[in-house]
Amino acid sequence: MSYVSILQRLPPELQLPMVEVVEALRKDLRQELAVRREDFVELRAAVRELAEAQRQFEARAEARFTRLETAGQTGRGPEADRAAGGGTGRGPETH
Numbered sequence: 001m002s003y004v005s006i007l008q009r010l011p012p013e014l015q016l017p018m019v020e021v022v023e024a025l026r027k028d029l030r031q032e033l034a035v036r037r038e039d040f041v042e043l044r045a046a047v048r049e050l051a052e053a054q055r056q057f058e059a060r061a062e063a064r065f066t067r068l069e070t071a072g073q074t075g076r077g078p079e080a081d082r083a084a085g086g087g088t089g090r091g092p093e094t095h
Contacts, residue, residue, distance in 0.1 A: 003022060007015050 003019075007018055010018060
């Protein structure tokens, strides 16, 4: 059902005020639901921050992996400490 058909059923003295109400509501809804430029700017900044955090995380993970590989190749990992009588490999132990 269209606005026009609804308005035509109203008494003539209410038709113009109802048109004004409908137009005001449409304008308000359009403004509320519109995606604004600043929304995109904020979104872009958030994505940039997430990408940088991901890059930093990957760099740290790669460095740790490399250290583990190196420790495993030199026999200096936790398993080597245990085999040498160094306990759990988690630090000094108290007996």
